Amino acid sequence: EPEVTQTPSHQVTQMGQEVILRCVPISNHLYFYWYRQILGQKVEFLVSFYNNEISEKSEIFDDQFSVERPDGSNFTLKIRSTKLEDSAMYFCASSEGGTALYGYTFGSGTRLTVV
Amino acid sequence: DAKTTQPTSMDCAEGRAANLPCNHSTISGNEYVYWYRQIHSQGPQYIIHGLKNNETNEMASLIITEDRKSSTLILPHATLRDTAVYYCIVRVPNTGNQFYFGTGTSLTVIP
Numbered sequence: 001e002p003e004v005t006q007t008p009s010h011q012v013t014q015m016g017q018e019v020i021l022r023c024v025p026i027s028n029h030l031y032f033y034w035y036r037q038i039l040g041q042k043v044e045f046l047v048s049f050y051n052n053e054i055s056e057k058s059e060i061f062d063d064q065f066s067v068e069r070p071d072g073s074n075f076t077l078k079i080r081s082t083k084l085e086d087s088a089m090y091f092c093a094s095s096e097g098g099t100a101l102y103g104y105t106f107g108s109g110t111r112l113t114v115v
Numbered sequence: 116d117a118k119t120t121q122p123t124s125m126d127c128a129e130g131r132a133a134n135l136p137c138n139h140s141t142i143s144g145n146e147y148v149y150w151y152r153q154i155h156s157q158g159p160q161y162i163i164h165g166l167k168n169n170e171t172n173e174m175a176s177l178i179i180t181e182d183r184k185s186s187t188l189i190l191p192h193a194t195l196r197d198t199a200v201y202y203c204i205v206r207v208p209n210t211g212n213q214f215y216f217g218t219g220t221s222l223t224v225i226p
Contacts, residue, residue, distance in 0.1 A: 004158075033213070035159075043159060043202075045213035056213060091158045103149065104214070106158030 002026040004107035006092050012113045013082055021077045021110045023092030032075045033093040033104065034067065036060070043091070049075065082114045119203045124221040127197075133190040135220050137203030140184040146207050148179060149214065150188045152199040159202065159216065162188065193224045 005024040013019050025032050034046040047057040049067055066078045075094075079086055089111050093104040120138040127133040139148065149164040163170055163177045165186075170177045176189040190197055202219040 042218065043153070043216035045215070048213060058213070089156065093158070103151075103161030103164060104159075106160065109156070109158050111156075 002105070004092055004094055004105050006090075006107035006110050008110060009108070010111045010113070012115060015084060015114055016081050019079050019082055019112065021079075021090050021092075021112070023075045023077070023107055024073055025075055025092070025094030026096075026105055027073070029094035029096050029105070031055075031095045031097065032067075032069070033095075034077045035091045035093065035106075036088040037091065037109075038085075038088045046077070079112075082112075084114050087112055087114045119205055119217060121201070121203050121217070121220045123218070124223070126223050126225055127190075127193045129195060129224050129226050130192055133193040133197065133222060133224070135188040135190075135201050135203075135222065136185065137188070138185045139203070139205045142183050142205050143207070146205050148177065148183075148186050149204040149206065150175070150177065151202045151204065151214070151216070152197075153202070153219070154196075154199040162201075193222075195224050195226065198222060198224045 007022045032049040035043050036046055037043045045058050047061045047067055048055045064080050068076050089109040091106050091109045093106040095104045147164050147166050150162040151159040152162055153159045163172055163175050165177045165179055167179055167183055179186045200219040200221050202216050204214050
């Protein structure tokens with residue numbers, strides 16, 4: 001069964017450093033997403049991406065965050081200057097269609113620890 | 116999106132059917148009901164969705180009441196691997212791409 005692949009599985013970074021989280025969505029999917037989950041809290045939407053541009057973003061997704069699809073397969077989330085409160089599991093997801101008629105496929109996540 | 120109410124936690128004996136309820140009394144006519152689950156620290160996993168008819172796939176069945184104010188996700192023969200947090204989400208298509216995950220129901224399958 002097709003999978004969404006995320007790397008690395010765990011990243012530790014110092015406060016103020018830049019991090020890039022990487023995702024390989026399912027090959028025929030056109031819509032891409034990032035969610036995060038702070039330990040013990042809800043899964044929160046960050047951003048959705050379609051046709052090489054952001055289609056929707058949440059209040060969490062401020063100027064410190066950016067997304068990119070640098071080639072035909074990767075989808076990345078960059079945090080420019082990490083803060084302690086950015087420590088969370090970050091999940092990438094993709095879907096074939098953009099409406100809510102399609103379920104998403106999520107990756108297994110990257111655990112980001114900011115120290 | 117309509118608010119949903121789910122029990123905080125449930126237990127189910129292995130091999131028995133797990134019936135997870137969800138109330139969505141303020142659901143509007145064009146809102147769909149989605150179910151996802153999250154197995155410990157993994158990414159959420161799509162299970163099933165429906166509008167008003169009952170739905171079944173290889174993972175589960177979704178029973179939606181006639182007035183659509185509530186629904187039940189049924190795992191017909193629960194296994195230990197079904198232990199997870201189950202999220203019921205109600206949303207309208209074409210109003211954006213995000214899903215709002217609440218606190219869900221923590222299902223524990225007991226041997």
